[in-house]
Amino acid sequence: MEEPQLAEPASMVADIQSLLLDTDDVTEFLEELARHSAAIFSGSAGEIYCGITLMRQRTAATVASSGERARQLDEVQYAFADGPCLHACREGTQVHIPDFEKDDTWPDYNAAITGHGLRSVLAVPFNLPDDTARAGLNLYSDRPHAFDQGAVQRANDYVDQASNGLRLAIKLAQHSETAANLRAAMESRTVIDVATGIIIAQNRCTQVEAMELIKKASSNRNIKLRAVAQAIVESAGGGQVQTYFK
Known part of the structure; x- marks a missing residue:
């Protein structure tokens, strides 16, 4: 054969x-x-x-x-x-x-x-x-x-x-996979930072106090921090937040 x-x-x-x-x-x-x-x-x-x-x-x-x-x-x-x-x-x-x-x-x-x-x-x-x-x-x-x-x-x-x-x-x-996870983490961090800045401007509070407000809303609504942060940005007229890597 x-x-x-x-x-x-x-x-x-x-x-x-x-x-x-x-x-x-x-x-x-x-x-x-x-x-x-x-x-x-x-x-x-x-x-x-x-x-x-x-x-x-x-x-x-x-x-x-x-x-x-x-x-x-x-x-x-x-x-x-x-x-x-x-x-x-x-x-x-x-x-x-x-x-x-x-x-x-x-x-x-x-x-x-x-x-x-x-x-x-x-x-x-x-x-x-x-x-x-x-x-x-x-x-x-x-x-x-x-x-x-x-x-x-x-x-x-x-x-x-x-x-x-x-x-x-x-x-x-x-x-x-590592790069994708890092990118996702950076994108989440960006929208949270923008939302924190909005709360500071609106309430004349510290960054720590603004972050605590976001965490509290996340806990009360049982949704992720990023989702709460995005809602805050959109309510302020900021639209969809994007992270720029270049």
């Missing part, structure tokens, strides 16, 4: 870098990675389906898939709370089942998954530094022995490179 014709390592790196550059967030990157993985592993052995499992606090979910069939195959495993992909995520080790009809590692799961027409699977864990989250790449085939030794090795090499891309995508997302 001819093995999937995968790209050389340098080309793998280039492909994954392109995925990173062409996507806007981690979810989109993973979706593209799942589709790309299914495409490069599919070949003369037939179509390969790819799902990406993310596990947090022992709870697993498919965060990306090459299509509806891959997602459904992942869901079968979650129903049994065990199987090759979940084991790969939990233990951080590769799991390869060449033929489910000749394997009895997970008897109930095996019976269910063969009922869906599946015959072989290769599950490879991502190398992530955060122990609170684990992930794995799940490659499925309707044919037995779809992944020979060469394909298994190339899948591991591919996941090594994809892990680097995933770690970078996560870091970029974290930085973006």
Whole structure:
């Protein structure tokens, strides 16, 4: 049987870098990675389906898939709370089942998954530094022995490179989230400062006294400080307050 014709390592790196550059967030990157993985592993052995499992606090979910069939195959495993992909995520080790009809590692799961027409699977864990989250790449085939030794090795090499891309995508997302939170905090601070100035001018009070009035109104009305502050500004004819960062 001819093995999937995968790209050389340098080309793998280039492909994954392109995925990173062409996507806007981690979810989109993973979706593209799942589709790309299914495409490069599919070949003369037939179509390969790819799902990406993310596990947090022992709870697993498919965060990306090459299509509806891959997602459904992942869901079968979650129903049994065990199987090759979940084991790969939990233990951080590769799991390869060449033929489910000749394997009895997970008897109930095996019976269910063969009922869906599946015959072989290769599950490879991502190398992530955060122990609170684990992930794995799940490659499925309707044919037995779809992944020979060469394909298994190339899948591991591919996941090594994809892990680097995933770690970078996560870091970029974290930085973006931090920046967004900082921007939101600054915008809230701006409208509160403007409202405080209005109260000082209207009541000839101190900044502390003005701030206490805003806090009291927030507590009595059970709404956020920013909402109270915005209402004060609008009542004074100030309109919508904007924060200028340049």
